[in-house]
Amino acid sequence: MDPGLRVDLERVVGAVHVLTEPEMLSSYAQDWTGRFVGDPVAVVRPGTVEELASVIRLCAAARVPIVPQGGNTGLVGGTKAPSGSILLNTRRLDTIGEVDRLSAQITVGAGATLESVQQVAREASFDVPVDVGARGSATIGGMVATNAGGTRVIRFGMMRAHVHGLEAVLPDGTILSRLGGLIKDNTGYDWPRLLAGSEGTLAIISAVTIGLVPTLSERTVVAIGCDSIAESVRVAMRFRDTNQHLWAAEFVTRAGCELVADQLAMLVPPVFDRPITLLLEFDGFEAALLSVAKSVDSGDLCEADVTVAGPGSPTQADVLWAVRERHTEAINRLGVPVKLDVSLPVNNLGSFADSLPFVAPGAVMFGHLGDGNVHVNLPGLGVEGREIEAAKAEGDILVLVASLGGSISAEHGIGRAKAEWLHLSRSSAEIDLFRRMKQSFDPLGLLNPGCLIPT
Numbered sequence: 508m509d510p511g512l513r514v515d516l517e518r519v520v521g522a523v524h525v526l527t528e529p530e531m532l533s534s535y536a537q538d539w540t541g542r543f544v545g546d547p548v549a550v551v552r553p554g555t556v557e558e559l560a561s562v563i564r565l566c567a568a569a570r571v572p573i574v575p576q577g578g579n580t581g582l583v584g585g586t587k588a589p590s591g592s593i594l595l596n597t598r599r600l601d602t603i604g605e606v607d608r609l610s611a612q613i614t615v616g617a618g619a620t621l622e623s624v625q626q627v628a629r630e631a632s633f634d635v636p637v638d639v640g641a642r643g644s645a646t647i648g649g650m651v652a653t654n655a656g657g658t659r660v661i662r663f664g665m666m667r668a669h670v671h672g673l674e675a676v677l678p679d680g681t682i683l684s685r686l687g688g689l690i691k692d693n694t695g696y697d698w699p700r701l702l703a704g705s706e707g708t709l710a711i712i713s714a715v716t717i718g719l720v721p722t723l724s725e726r727t728v729v730a731i732g733c734d735s736i737a738e739s740v741r742v743a744m745r746f747r748d749t750n751q752h753l754w755a756a757e758f759v760t761r762a763g764c765e766l767v768a769d770q771l772a773m774l775v776p777p778v779f780d781r782p783i784t785l786l787l788e789f790d791g792f793e794a795a796l797l798s799v800a801k802s803v804d805s806g807d808l809c810e811a812d813v814t815v816a817g818p819g820s821p822t823q824a825d826v827l828w829a830v831r832e833r834h835t836e837a838i839n840r841l842g843v844p845v846k847l848d849v850s851l852p853v854n855n856l857g858s859f860a861d862s863l864p865f866v867a868p869g870a871v872m873f874g875h876l877g878d879g880n881v882h883v884n885l886p887g888l889g890v891e892g893r894e895i896e897a898a899k900a901e902g903d904i905l906v907l908v909a910s911l912g913g914s915i916s917a918e919h920g921i922g923r924a925k926a927e928w929l930h931l932s933r934s935s936a937e938i939d940l941f942r943r944m945k946q947s948f949d950p951l952g953l954l955n956p957g958c959l960i961p962t
């Protein structure tokens with residue numbers, strides 16, 4: 508790095524927050540899966556929005572590209588820093604305000620982790636509406652930047668829907684603040700929500716006002732064994748349409764559960780022995796039991812295929828969830844995976860599942876069934892030397908998704924992993940509009956170059 512720039516950056520954030528030693532850089536430069544390894548010249552960790560703005564101004568003046576980074580749990584290479592760039596890590600922007608009970612909102616720094624915000628919200632009997640498995644590391648800024656989804660989208664929608672205010676720094680160092688938290692505010696372009704899903708390509712988010720929801724009162728988890736994806740879709744949608752307390756509708760496959768049992772030496776309950784297991788979470792015990800009983804009475808469900816873990820058995824509920832949430836970890840044990848996160852119209856999920864083994868033998872699926880969101884994992888294919896094979900499998904799967912009316916990214920974003928495939932989900936007119944929006948926010952093209960928009 509240019510020595511003058513380094514001195515200036517150290518003056519702004521303190522020498523201890525400008526990391527340049529290779530051994531210090533490596534954990535920031537490599538992503539969670541190990542598939543994407545960047546080559547930044549430094550990691551810079553500002554502690555306030557003013558420091559963040561000064562760092563951005565210095566980098567702009569020196570024409571040094573910046574890659575924003577939160578918890579580094581993104582799965583599409585969005586934080587893979589190009590050679591010569593600076594990784595701007597937001598973890599020190601981790602202030603958490605008090606819960607505003609009247610407006611059901613909380614304002615937090617972009618670097619606060621989801622888990623730490625959940626903790627504060629739950630102490631006040633509220634909850635963050637979006638939840639993801641990476642909650643211990645994923646930051647609120649990163650979750651807004653990727654418009655994260657997760658397990659509760661069927662009930663509450665995605666992260667963008669809960670952005671009630673935002674503070675961000677433009678690529679020229681201008682600080683934009685709109686943290687007021689007004690629910691109704693039709694005063695022109697909604698730039699805070701535009702930044703949701705922009706993957707660090709338009710501005711760097713420094714703080715967020717999030718809308719909260721009442722916490723789960725009587726958590727009830729129901730696991731249902733099914734013969735096929737098509738059957739599990741039918742069952743899940745019937746629960747969705749008859750029980751407004753449904754918070755989550757997830758699915759796993761027998762092959763995935765066997766992997767969890769084998770790789771993590773975990774005791775997987777027998778309900779997961781069926782080809783597909785549907786995992787439902789409800790807020791409320793009585794209503795959940797009633798829904799299950801009605802389905803059994805009407806012959807839609809066989810009682811033997813159902814396991815219910817009510818509020819009285821939180822450990823059993825945690826075990827059922829753990830089988831679903833530990834899939835990612837189990838898959839990683841087989842070597843660096845290629846991970847594809849796609850969505851399909853729910854009526855085409857069955858066709859997708861039937862076709863997948865033909866285009867990608869050995870693929871492991873799981874996901875958020877209620878939103879038509881499938882995570883397709885190709886274990887061990889993300890290693891060096893298998894790039895051509897990986898690109899072919901990725902292409903074949905994404906083309907299949909597009910042919911069935913789906914999206915090549917449900918919730919993880921485009922990042923660098925899928926930029927070349929964006930045309931499968933967006934028209935050339937749309938991609939052209941993206942380029943013009945990027946140009947107007949970031950005329951020098953210094954913010955996260957190569958991410959989201961194809962080069």
Ligand SMILES: Cc1cc2nc3c(=O)[nH]c(=O)nc-3n(C[C@H](O)[C@H](O)[C@H](O)COP(=O)(O)OP(=O)(O)OC[C@H]3O[C@@H](n4cnc5c(N)ncnc54)[C@H](O)[C@@H]3O)c2cc1C
Nearest residue numbers: 577578579580581585640646648649650652656657707712
């Ligand atoms: C085990 C596991 C489970 C997961 N489950 C889910 C899931 O259910 N649903 C889901 O949607 N995702 C899931 N993810 C993916 C990931 O957790 C989310 O994408 C999350 O939102 C990323 O947050 P982060 O702070 O780690 O961001 P990072 O990985 O650091 O960054 C992600 C992207 O956002 C940009 N960015 C980060 N911070 C900022 C900022 N302050 N301002 C502007 N741009 C920024 C980066 O440049 C990058 O493009 C999972 C990941 C793992 C490892």
